[in-house]
Ligand SMILES: Nc1ncnc2c1ncn2[C@@H]1O[C@H](COP(=O)(O)OP(=O)(O)O)[C@@H](O)[C@H]1O
């Protein structure tokens with residue numbers, strides 16, 4: 001696959017991953033090929049267990065793989081690095097540190113005064129000004145995820161990996177956070193890769209929606225979302241894309257498809 005424009009493209013070529021369970025190799029990802037352009041917003045949907053988190057962890061450098069190559073800006077990914085940030089479903093903030101100190105925790109190679117400035121900028125970016133001295137338990141779920149996003153962006157990563165970041169939030173907070181991540185992406189233009197169970201969320205945010213199949217996880221289809229932002233879930237083109245993804249998802253499950261649509 002040829003690397004095109006954008007020096008910080010993420011390129012995944014012929015990636016396969018298996019885990020050994022009870023002395024047997026279980027294929028989790030098989031022959032994944034995906035090129036993500038610098039500044040692109042990619043959504044990934046797929047059934048539970050199809051390898052979405054494993055794929056993000058491979059990009060983060062947290063999990064090794066059996067075959068293939070993964071490069072960011074032409075450099076092979078072999079270990080974690082500050083050029084990639086990750087947000088999980090749980091905020092994973094340290095309970096004994098304030099929000100300010102949690103955001104500052106992962107900052108490397110930076111003077112004390114610069115650190116203060118960068119932390120304040122990122123707390124503003126996620127709309128948490130006034131809560132710098134609060135502790136994680138004093139925040140709502142949505143606010144804690146904002147803090148987690150600030151922490152993941154503080155080192156100015158080239159790629160932000162979002163693993164079902166709004167999965168534990170209530171429906172209204174979730175919609176609010178989708179708007180927030182859109183605002184942050186439009187401001188920062190960090191490449192974002194979002195794993196979600198929520199097809200509307202995937203369409204609302206993504207330039208493209210990657211639909212994965214299960215066991216082993218492969219890319220079934222990549223659906224482009226060529227709609228202007230902010231997107232309207234009630235728009236007929238939005239509905240058309242939703243139907244296309246659901247159809248892709250439930251091809252072999254006609255009863256469920258009838259139910260959903
Ligand atoms: N460390 C591990 N050891 C063995 N199996 C694993 C490990 N991590 C994940 N798996 C298995 O790999 C498959 C994909 O997991 P995961 O990437 O978490 O899926 P998803 O995020 O799509 O739900 C699952 O069947 C899971 O049980």
Ligand SMILES: [Mg+2]
Nearest residue numbers: 052053054163
């Ligand atoms: Mg997962």
